[in-house]
Amino acid sequence: MFHDENASSNNRTNSYTLAATVKKAFTILELIAEQQPVRAATIARSLNLTRGNVHRLLATLEALGYIERSSGTEYRLTFKMFTLGNSIPGTRRLSELAYPFMQQLSHACQENVYLVQRYDYNAICVDEVDSLNPLTLHRDVSRTYPLYCSASGKVYLAWMPEAEFERYLTQVPLLPRAQRTIADPDELRRERLRVLEQGYALELREFSDDLNSVAAPIRDHTKAVVATVSISGPAIRLTDARARELIPETMRTAQEISKTMGFAGSEKP
8 A cells, every 4th residue: 555755864755745635546546456346435444534535536537547437336447557557667578578589489470479468357468579461460459358268368267266266257257259259167167277287278269250369378486477478360371270280389489488587497387
């Protein structure tokens, strides 16, 4: 939560009176990040603020696009907050480290290569290398994917603690986006175990009827999955068989990036 640093003799804010409203707004954002989704009444009670004050601040943050109501009465952070956080040095360093390997992979497979991170229950592309193929995926299309029907998302589900995964199943409807979408919880449980055992994930016309992908986890020195590297392309060219052929190269690339992040293990868990 927010800490007042006025006690430090070196703090430049010593000569200023801190803006109470700004402090309250950031404290609310931090609380939402920790407990989302969260109700306004819970925020008021937890921070010892009046409901009127909380509602005014929530309305402002919502109007600015930093929070959203997830069920009419509960609030959560938006992708705008993720984008803002994505500019911090740690994430920039990951992109900088991964990019040369992504370029090599794209050149080898002649398909788009993506660096994907998880935000809440979505997989989000944070960097990419475009293929030189004339028939390719448009840069502005499909940069955000549900976890259950994307290759990168399945990786995150596989490395998710089982209790969290079961909670995910109760909160996210498995809507059929394409003919092959896994919409049955038991089938998704089996798929999760397969991905964990294999060390990679395939998405074969599950997010879209004309898209195939393969993804592998990128881990840091703590063995945590911090991102995935994935190959995606039109199913007419990146066929099911071709996607499977690219599994070893995708896993090698993920392993090479992981090594730059301090991970010393093998591709599989």
